Amino acid sequence: MKQAHLGGRTKGLRRSQQRQLDRLSQRRHPEGSGVDILALERLSELVLKLKTPLHLVIDGRGLCRLLWLGPLSGNNSLLEHIPNAPRRQSGGWRLVSCSFCKDGLSSDPADAVVALDLAPRQWLRFGPNPAADGIRTAELLLPDSSQANGWRHQDKGDLRQLCKIEPEEHFPLTERTTQSAERVLLLTLTENEPSKGNRELAELKGLVRSAGRKAVAVVSQRRSNTNLQTLWGRGKLQEAALEVLRNGASLVITDRELTPVQARNIERLVNCPVSDRSELILDIFAQRAGSAAGRLQVELAQLRYRLPRLLGRGQSLSRQGGGIGTRGAGETQLEKDRRAISRRIERLLRDQHQLQIHRSRLRDQRRGLPRVALVGYTNAGKSSLLNALCGKRESDRVLVENKLFATLDPTTRKLDLPRPGDKPKRMLLTDTVGFIRDLPAPLVEAFRATFEEALDADLVLLVVDLADPNWIDQLGTVHRLLDSLGSTSLRRVVANQIDRCDLEAISAIREQEPDVLLLSAVRGDGLQELQEWLRGQFFDADAKSPAMTTSNLS
Numbered sequence: 001m002k003q004a005h006l007g008g009r010t011k012g013l014r015r016s017q018q019r020q021l022d023r024l025s026q027r028r029h030p031e032g033s034g035v036d037i038l039a040l041e042r043l044s045e046l047v048l049k050l051k052t053p054l055h056l057v058i059d060g061r062g063l064c065r066l067l068w069l070g071p072l073s074g075n076n077s078l079l080e081h082i083p084n085a086p087r088r089q090s091g092g093w094r095l096v097s098c099s100f101c102k103d104g105l106s107s108d109p110a111d112a113v114v115a116l117d118l119a120p121r122q123w124l125r126f127g128p129n130p131a132a133d134g135i136r137t138a139e140l141l142l143p144d145s146s147q148a149n150g151w152r153h154q155d156k157g158d159l160r161q162l163c164k165i166e167p168e169e170h171f172p173l174t175e176r177t178t179q180s181a182e183r184v185l186l187l188t189l190t191e192n193e194p195s196k197g198n199r200e201l202a203e204l205k206g207l208v209r210s211a212g213r214k215a216v217a218v219v220s221q222r223r224s225n226t227n228l229q230t231l232w233g234r235g236k237l238q239e240a241a242l243e244v245l246r247n248g249a250s251l252v253i254t255d256r257e258l259t260p261v262q263a264r265n266i267e268r269l270v271n272c273p274v275s276d277r278s279e280l281i282l283d284i285f286a287q288r289a290g291s292a293a294g295r296l297q298v299e300l301a302q303l304r305y306r307l308p309r310l311l312g313r314g315q316s317l318s319r320q321g322g323g324i325g326t327r328g329a330g331e332t333q334l335e336k337d338r339r340a341i342s343r344r345i346e347r348l349l350r351d352q353h354q355l356q357i358h359r360s361r362l363r364d365q366r367r368g369l370p371r372v373a374l375v376g377y378t379n380a381g382k383s384s385l386l387n388a389l390c391g392k393r394e395s396d397r398v399l400v401e402n403k404l405f406a407t408l409d410p411t412t413r414k415l416d417l418p419r420p421g422d423k424p425k426r427m428l429l430t431d432t433v434g435f436i437r438d439l440p441a442p443l444v445e446a447f448r449a450t451f452e453e454a455l456d457a458d459l460v461l462l463v464v465d466l467a468d469p470n471w472i473d474q475l476g477t478v479h480r481l482l483d484s485l486g487s488t489s490l491r492r493v494v495a496n497q498i499d500r501c502d503l504e505a506i507s508a509i510r511e512q513e514p515d516v517l518l519l520s521a522v523r524g525d526g527l528q529e530l531q532e533w534l535r536g537q538f539f540d541a542d543a544k545s546p547a548m549t550t551s552n553l554s
Helices: 015-025 037-050 109-118 173-178 194-210 234-247 260-270 277-288 292-309 333-365 382-390 441-446 448-455 471-484 503-512 527-538 546-551
Strands: 005-008 054-058 064-069 094-098 122-126 137-143 151-158 182-190 213-222 251-254 371-376 411-419 422-431 459-465 490-496
Touching: 005 015, 015 037, 015 064, 037 054, 037 094, 094 109, 109 151, 109 234, 182 194, 182 234, 194 213, 194 277, 213 234, 234 260, 251 260, 251 277, 260 292, 277 292, 277 441, 292 333, 292 441, 333 448, 371 382, 371 448, 371 471, 382 411, 382 422, 382 490, 382 527, 411 527, 422 527, 441 448, 459 471, 471 490, 471 503, 490 503
Parallel strands: 005 064, 094 122, 182 213, 182 251, 371 422, 371 459, 459 490
Antiparallel strands: 054 064, 054 094, 122 137, 137 151, 411 422
């Protein structure tokens, strides 16, 4: 029975050359560690004859399981030829490479990626040509995620000596995959402004944390001549593939929305599943959806996003039989899947229409009270402000968490505004879902029923987190999204977290928004002034404000 497999660039080999390679693959090596020096000398002779690099994959019992011709990063996958049986993998793999170059120590970065994917205990590399003194220079490498290329040099010197060295104890890269949080690699395109790129990267990391994942590495490329097939260059994607293996990542997330073709091309080059920023936001919304209305809208957004990205493979592209008396090959399974998703979208659209009617009825029942909506960038402190104003009882408080999109379903609470010498005046305060830049279009359309809570309010309070260095861009994003949704309500900016921001930020927002209201929802600063301003807008008889006109109050 043949113990080794011959793979790689095997086409064009003469029968005599195949016999020589078969005899080489049958040679036994020491168990546990080490390599037979006579086999390596024969390996170097064949490299010079064939003028191509050769690689040996040896198991723990000293048996050669694969003899590979050509570079490790060839068109064929080396891992497809490796046996999966645990008995044959006992003791771990040993990789031996002899390159067709002067010293054999130079290696293609793509070869390092494939070698890490094999996860060997050691990697011995040497050249086919000995020096003038007859010594072949070699190096012994061990997998190490702390190194730039994923490999640590244990020793370098005479090949005869390195064949006998016992490798040091090391920790395989695959051990980290047992952690609970999914490890992801971030693939970003940076602009000419480094500060803007850093802010966008920080926001992407926040989205990853909100999704319950862990960002373990970042690969960035400056945006110049964009490759329409992959957006990132081939060399940068090879670097990302190496980082995926070094850090044990199981998912790559990009900061740009990808077309189906681009996602498929990137997956092929990095050898890892790929998601874009829009898909990440949809995933967060799916995790946060607690009510039936929220789940309905999330499913609608996901199906709209997924429909144009359906891909067919194997049996999904085969023709289905049309039944008795039919002609033709019939439709494919992929076409059936698309039709099923389209039917589901139509059903969800009808349910969404019913949801809009139901929420419109609820708003009609509240016409007698002024309605104020808290709108702002995600994680700006809207829920904290709602709790500070309306959360005297524990049952009235909403979830507050330092995560992006912690609040998904709109929540309405009663707010009683005290008046000296008179009974308090009541109004309704609504906490809405947070906004974010480049919000996916399917998500905006699916959550239109939720956004209508803000569109139909008498007054919109734009909550801004002054402690965030990017508050100016965030405020502009919220204004643009409200304009795109057709909001005509009166807007007023509320600057939150004044206890954590710089004085320059307070001066800057006062210059941009002269009527800004400054407060701290956590510490309570400025809450009384906000209540007095709201009372003056809606209830004071001598106040002539647009909010009173909008709410139709006397």
